[in-house]
Amino acid sequence: MFGKDVPAELQGPPPVHLGVPMPDPGPAPGCDVCAALSEQREQARKRRDMSKVSDLNIEIRNHPHGAG
Ligand SMILES: [Zn+2]
DSSP, rough: OOOSSSOOGGGGGSSSSSOOOOOOOOOTTOOHHHHHHHHHHHHHHHHHHHHHHHHHHHHHHHTTTTOO
């Protein structure tokens, strides 16, 4: 009586999230804002506040570095 109840993990590709840390964007040289964000990121990392780390990475990536 084996029907079509194949477990989901045998059907699709594995999930993308494998726990591999994203490479951190470096702060732009000479950008005080990025330097501050980078320092906050280190402190968040020490607290294991990975959602904050991720937020700060996004902020650094999106920062115009004084172009605005
Ligand atoms: Zn910047």
